[in-house]
Structure formats: structure tokens, C-alpha cells
Amino acid sequence: MNNNLQEMIQPVWKGEKLYRETFAMVLEEGICRARFLFHPSKVLRVESYDGAKTYLEGKDYVVEEDYLIRTADSEIPFADWKKFYFDTREEAVREMEERKEPLGFGPVQTEEGSYVSLAAVGAPSYVTECQVTVTYLTEEQWTYEIPERQLEQLPGLEERFRKKLPVRLVLFGDSISCGYDCSGMYGLNPGQPIWPELVKQGIEIEYGVQTEFYNTSVSGMDTDWAVQNAEERVCRYHPDLVILGFGMNDRCRGAEYREKTRQLIEMVRTQNSETEILLMATSLPNPILHTPPFYFCGYQEEQGEALRELCGKGIALADIQTVQKNIMKKKRYIDLTGNLLNHPNDYLSRIQAQIVLETMKKS
Secondary structure, eight states: GGGGHHHHHOOOOOOOOEEEEEEEEEETTTEEEEEEESSSSEEEEEETTTSBBBOBTTTTTEEETTEEOOOOOOSSEEEEEETTTEESSHHHHHHHHHHHOSSOOOOOOOOOOOOOOOOOOOOTHHHHHHHHEEEEEOOOOOOSSOOOOOGOOOHHHHHHHHHHHOEEEEEEESHHHHHHTTTTGTTTTTTOOOHHHHHHHHHEEEEEEEEEEEOOOOOTTHHHHHHHHHHHGGGGOSSEEEEEOOOOTOOSSSHHHHHHHHHHHHHHTTSTTTTTEEEEEEOOOTTTTTOOOOOOSSSSHHHHHHGGGBBBTTEEEEHHHHHHHHHTTTTTTTGTTTSSSSOHHHHHHHHHHHHHHHSSOOO
């Protein structure tokens, strides 16, 4: 897997060859099928999520129009929706009681009244064992908005790239920035590196510069915590660039989030006014979890839009959300997640790295 860096960071919006796109095999009305992001002109490989098993066309699956369909006698693992969502609170509570390690939250109800299984929290294989990956060719073009190249807004970084000077970078965020739910983080196959490592390697390949990359992210944190801890976790490194990856755990509206982020930027620059900032509009959680008391799906989209108002010279925005929303016009959330709540699987994590790298390019 680690030898496939170029394939992992090849932007999905470029089309042509799509590498290990993920498809959840969930039984619905007697059939397991999942949609391609692009119309496939040629399927190259269909594999288990962990890469250990290759499946055969006709025997294990068929392709009909824009869908991958599991055959009746296929060896591809599958599940029905009851594996992932319970009808009653009692079932959800029973599952939580059977956990070896308590979560500290739950049960989590959906907008539809069911309860999401929490078995995948900290154990993404609960979901990904029912996902297959497809590498395929397409002639279809990406028709949606593509990430904006913004290196001109980061003139210090641009100069270091141009002069081949070492770059010191700090990533400061929450669990998404920690790398959840990349397989490599758990020591699981296929062992995909966390997306920040893909970014580091991508920078070194693209610009031929030495990169000092410090990831000081902590799972579960929000911008209030970030402001309080910026001195220890960012300022002391005197970085050239800071990537701020919060938002998933903030429950405030967009205007308040923008002001908290402004305070965070001020804190980051207390010891180095020349430090440049790359804001991230966080990847999006399960859209049916805008429910009390946890609100896993809160105001992330509103917050992402509010961040645009902070951008200018020295501050750019990596807009993960717009690309994910366009992907989800064809793909379901269960095709993209590792925990059913808010963590990307390997596929969506790669796309996050692709967007960050694209943002650092010159237009």
C-alpha cells in the first residue's frame, strides 16, 4: 500500500483512473448494490477493504450502469441495515453494555428514529469489513466545483517552496486530524497512512523540500480547547505553516465559530507574526445525526462557510466539505465512513489529503 503514494494522492476530481473507491455492501430490498462516483469504462480490480481478497466479475459481482451489484452466490461479505442501525433504544443500550470499554456517550438516535450502532467506534473494521474497493477507469468528467489552488495567498510558503528551503508545518486539530479512521492508524490492513502523512509525502514529492511535520492534534477537542493550548501545541514550534483542523466537535453557529477561529489564529501568531494559516472546513459527519443530546451532525457546513471570511493574505482555506457534498450526490455516507458517526474511511481520508495538497498549489 505504501508504494502506491502517487495513486493515493491523485485527485479524485481528475477522473481517468479511480483508485480503491469504497462501496458498502448493504442488503436492501433483496439486493446489495452501491453506486460508482463516475461511470466506469473498465473495472480493473475489486478487492476486500483490507486488500486480502480479490473478487471476480460475473461470479462475485456485476456492473450494471453506474452500480456495483453483489451476486447471489458471491463471496463478498455483506450485511443488512440492522447491523448498523437498531430499531429500538433497548437494542442500542444492550450493545453498549456488552462493550469491554465504555464510550462515555450514547445511545445515539437518528433523525429517522433508529439508533446507530456504536460498535465501530474505535473498531472501524465493523463497518469496513462490509466495504469493497474498486479500482477502475472512467471517461466521465468531474462536473462539480474543484478545490481552489491558493498558494499565492501563502507567500511565505510559496517562497520556501521556490527556494527549496525546509518547511516546518504544524497540524493542530481534532480526531479527524489525528487520522481516524485510517487503517494504518489501527495497524489494520491495508495499512493506509493517515492523511497528514500523505500530505507530508506529497509536499516533498511536489516541491522537493524537506518537511518537518508536527501533528499535535487531540481527539475530541474543539476551538475553545485549541485557544487554551495553542501556546504549547503550536507556538513553541515556530512553524512556517499551521493547518487548523477543528469544527467536528464545535456545536456553535457559524459566526461564533468564525470568531473563535479568529482568536485561535491570533494565539498562533503571538510568537511568530509571519506564520501562515491553512484553515480546514472539516469533513462532514453522518447527515442523519443532527439529534440531541450529542448533535454529531451540528453546524459544520455553516462553520465551513464562515471560515471563508477569514481568508486573505497569509490565510487560505482547504474546503473538504464542498468536495464531500458533491461525492455524496452519488455515494452514501456508509460508503465513506469508518465509524458511522463522523470519521472518514481510507477513501475519504485520501480525498482530504488530495484537497489539502491541491490548496497548496499555485493557480
